[in-house]
Amino acid sequence: xxxxxxxxxxxxxxxxxxxxxxxxxxxxxxxxxxxxxxxxxxxxxxxxxxxxxxxxxxxxxxxxxxxxxxxxxxxxxxxxxxxxxxxxxxxxxxxxxxxxxxxxxxxxxxxxxxxxxxxxxxxxxxxxxxxxxxxxxxxxxxxxxxxxxxxxxxxxxxxxxxxxxxxxxxxxxxxxxxxxxxxxxxxxxxxxxxxxxxxxxxxxxxxxxxxxxxxxxxxxxxxxxxxxxxxxxxxxxxxxxxxxxxxxxxxxxxxxxxxxxxxxxxxxxxxxxxxxxxxxxxxxxxxxxxxxxxxxxxxxxxxxxxxxxxxxxxxxxxxxxxxxxxxxxxxxxxxxxxxxxxxxxxxxxxxxxxxxxxxxxxxxxxxxxxxxxxxxxxxxxxxxxxxxxxxxxxxxxxxxxxxxxxxxxxxxxxxxxxxxxxxxxxxxxxxxxxxxxxxxxxxxxxxxxxxxxxxxxxxxxxxxxxxxxxxxxxxxxxxxxxxxxxxxxxxxxxxxxxxxxxxxxxxxxxxxxxxxxxxxxxxxxxxxxxxxxxxxxxxxxxxxxxxxxxxxxxxxxxxxxxxxxxxxxxxxxxxxxxxxxxxxxxxxxxxxxxxxxxxxxxxxxxxxxxxxxxxxxxxxxxxxxxxxxxxxxxxxxxxxxxxxxxxxxxxxxxxxxxxxxxxxxxxxxxxxxxxxxxxxxxxxxxxxxxxxxxxxxxxxxxxxxxxxxxxxxxxxxxxxxxxxxxxxxxxxxxxxxxxxxxxxxxxxxxxxxxxxxxxxxxxxxxxxxxxxxxxxxxxxxxxxxxxxxxxxxxxxxxxxxxxxxxxxxxxxxxxxxxxxxxxxxxxxxxxxxxxxxxx
Numbered sequence: 048x049x050x051x052x053x054x055x056x057x058x059x060x061x062x063x064x065x066x067x068x069x070x071x072x073x074x075x076x077x078x079x080x081x082x083x084x085x086x087x088x089x090x091x092x093x094x095x096x097x098x099x100x101x102x103x104x105x106x107x108x109x110x111x112x113x114x115x116x117x118x119x120x121x122x123x124x125x126x127x128x129x130x131x132x133x134x135x136x137x138x139x140x141x142x143x144x145x146x147x148x149x150x151x152x153x154x155x156x157x158x159x160x161x162x163x164x165x166x167x168x169x170x171x172x173x174x175x176x177x178x179x180x181x182x183x184x185x186x187x188x189x190x191x192x193x194x195x196x197x198x199x200x201x202x203x204x205x206x207x208x209x210x211x212x213x214x215x216x217x218x219x220x221x222x223x224x225x226x227x228x229x230x231x232x233x234x235x236x237x238x239x240x241x242x243x244x245x246x247x248x249x250x251x252x253x254x255x256x257x258x259x260x261x262x263x264x265x266x267x268x269x270x271x272x273x274x275x276x277x278x279x280x281x282x283x284x285x286x287x288x289x290x291x292x293x294x295x296x297x298x299x300x301x302x303x304x305x306x307x308x309x310x311x312x313x314x315x316x317x318x319x320x321x322x323x324x325x326x327x328x329x330x331x332x333x334x335x336x337x338x339x340x341x342x343x344x345x346x347x348x349x350x351x352x353x354x355x356x357x358x359x360x361x362x363x364x365x366x367x368x369x370x371x372x373x374x375x376x377x378x379x380x381x382x383x384x385x386x387x388x389x390x391x392x393x394x395x396x397x398x399x400x401x402x403x404x405x406x407x408x409x410x411x412x413x414x415x416x417x418x419x420x421x422x423x424x425x426x427x428x429x430x431x432x433x434x435x436x437x438x439x440x441x442x443x444x445x446x447x448x449x450x451x452x453x454x455x456x457x458x459x460x461x462x463x464x465x466x467x468x469x470x471x472x473x474x475x476x477x478x479x480x481x482x483x484x485x486x487x488x489x490x491x492x493x494x495x496x497x498x499x500x501x502x503x504x505x506x507x508x509x510x511x512x513x514x515x516x517x518x519x520x521x522x523x524x525x526x527x528x529x530x531x532x533x534x535x536x537x538x539x540x541x542x543x544x545x546x547x548x549x550x551x552x553x554x555x556x557x558x559x560x561x562x563x564x565x566x567x568x569x570x571x572x573x574x575x576x577x578x579x580x581x582x583x584x585x586x587x588x589x590x591x592x593x594x595x596x597x598x599x600x601x602x603x604x605x606x607x608x609x610x611x612x613x614x615x616x617x618x619x620x621x622x623x624x625x626x627x628x629x630x631x632x633x634x635x636x637x638x639x640x641x642x643x644x645x646x647x648x649x650x651x652x653x654x655x656x657x658x659x660x661x662x663x664x665x666x667x668x669x670x671x672x673x674x675x676x677x678x679x680x681x682x683x684x685x686x687x688x689x690x691x692x693x694x695x696x697x698x699x700x701x702x703x704x705x706x707x708x709x710x711x712x713x714x715x716x717x718x719x720x721x722x723x724x725x726x727x728x729x730x731x732x733x734x735x736x737x738x739x740x741x742x743x744x745x746x747x748x749x750x751x752x753x754x755x756x757x758x759x760x761x762x763x764x765x766x767x768x769x770x771x772x773x774x775x776x777x778x779x780x781x782x783x784x785x786x787x788x789x790x791x792x793x794x795x796x797x798x799x800x801x802x803x804x805x806x807x808x809x810x811x812x813x814x815x816x817x818x819x820x821x822x823x824x825x826x827x828x829x830x831x832x833x834x835x836x837x838x839x840x841x842x843x844x845x846x847x848x849x850x851x852x853x854x855x856x857x858x859x860x861x862x863x864x865x866x867x868x869x870x871x872x873x874x875x876x877x878x879x880x881x882x883x884x885x886x
Contacts (some may be wrong), residue, residue: 049865052134059114061087072861072881075869081886083869085202087837091194093131095145095186097171098158128155137174137181185742194837240537244744251737271733278726285719291709302698305691310690319681330670347645354638361631364621367530377597384590389566398558403552412542419538425512426531432505454486494501762827769819773852832863854878
């Protein structure tokens, strides 16, 4: 077996502790109180101590006091659990054991074991049985021999030598076997010993179910089952008594709760009543305040509004009067300008009308349209002549014998000489499309034309119609025009221009007629206006200057009349309301005095309610609802209080009856609980005894051959050999009373052939004897190696020579076993080597 890792969240003085171990030697180095012993206890208890702690077991109480966290300075709080985790390795593989201890049935108490194949085992009893099979030894071997602190080894060896008692593990087995041999007399047999052990087990618990922790059959008997039945019977009686007492406690708690609720409801009712009355008083004050405050603020608002209106009037009245007079003057000046401009415009329009009438009289649209039709007809006749004079497309090729010239002339009305298109030596090539005259001067001449076409007549028609078109062009001054479409466009343009000017004439005539009517009306108005002066018509002020002044006064010329009317009405309204500026000023002074007086009344009113909360005064909270709410709450609390008063009376009656009924049972409870604890301890002791005998049986079965060959010789020889090596030959051991048929161990320690007395030997010799004996026992129990042994500074009192020899022996021992060596001395780190763990 090898320990690979030990860790915990908290255990004794450890918090979030973790340590990893290796095969062979592991040095755990640390000063005193650094936690070396706590590490060993964490290892032992995690392996073997049940996770379920019972508050009435002395063993568990001692465990809690030793290893549970204590309260720190300045606080009463302490931890209510400890835990540990061990990863270890056996021939089966690697196991992980997790354990959390909890006191007072803490729900966090738990134990789990993860096996090499990944199975998860839960429960103290199941895990304990599995570990026993894996370790091949019970927990006593680990506690007393393998993982025992050094002080335990010394005490055990002291008892062995002085009191002739044996070790509680293998020594106990040897002592038990010795007794069985002695009881068997001369007829000793291994079978009798085995039967004796089985008889002891059956006597203790043949009917006991260890897995379910109860008897298999309630009718069958054995020592543990009988105690269990008495324990359960006592438990039932105690439970009934406690139920009665618990009922009393519940009644007392209910009564206390009812009294508390009664007092709370009574206090709440008083509070609600006070708030109810308070809000009623506040509501009256707030309503009165708001009525007066609203009245005064309305009055103040009206006074300020009237004062502002008067202040505005006293500023506007003089300015408005001045602007009114100026507006009337500007209106008169503008009217004069309008009249003058309209007269000038009328003269301009009259001249334009006369000019247009004269121009329109020179052109008659109907005649122009008729000439246009004549021109189009003449154009059509010309096109017909052109068509008749046209010949099919001909190519004329002439070869001249001598250097003669050839002339080709167009016989159509339009003389366009035909030029040769191709000249190739003496060959002349022409392309003819119209009638043509071909002439070789001094030689010959010919005329080419279409059959049945009189070229002369066609030419006469051509010239006649051409002259008609030229006459129309000259008549209308159309310029040099040859295309009838251009003539048509120009004649149409003449007609359009004539129509446009006629429209302009009509527009000018309408405008002239309207201006004539307006000027007649203006003349009448101006003649009736005393301020009108004909000289104004020629005023140096232009319209722009007058308009700018009007715009500055009333924003727009179009609003001048409206402004004059408005200003006149406003001035009359001021005169009607205030009579004069002096009267208005006096009214303003009176209003300001009244405003000051009203503001003072408002300030006094606010001073009267300065202690009222703003949210109540601002009416953000509905006080009426608060009054009704607190009144309802008061009435509800009164009903709630009365209900709890009735419940209190009922509980008092039930409590008195329950106390009277439980009085005699309560007196019996201490004795019953004491008997229960005794039975429980007796049951636990018997179960431990059963475990011990079963362990003895298991070890006995595994060590029959060793028993038959008398292993005491091996133990004493090993013990003596270790003493000899460590002491350099000065110490040896022998078993003077050793008999082959008896396995009693009573070794004598010799130094130079003198027997040593335990009380007289030095501490260094005691350490030597304890280490040698312990190594001998472990070698007997684990002859093939595989043990895990803890050594708690076993060499500190030895001299240098013995320490050196002891370290050599421990290193030899570690070749086949795992060693956890605890020390606070640095020299052993170098002497032993191995894996170092510093605390």
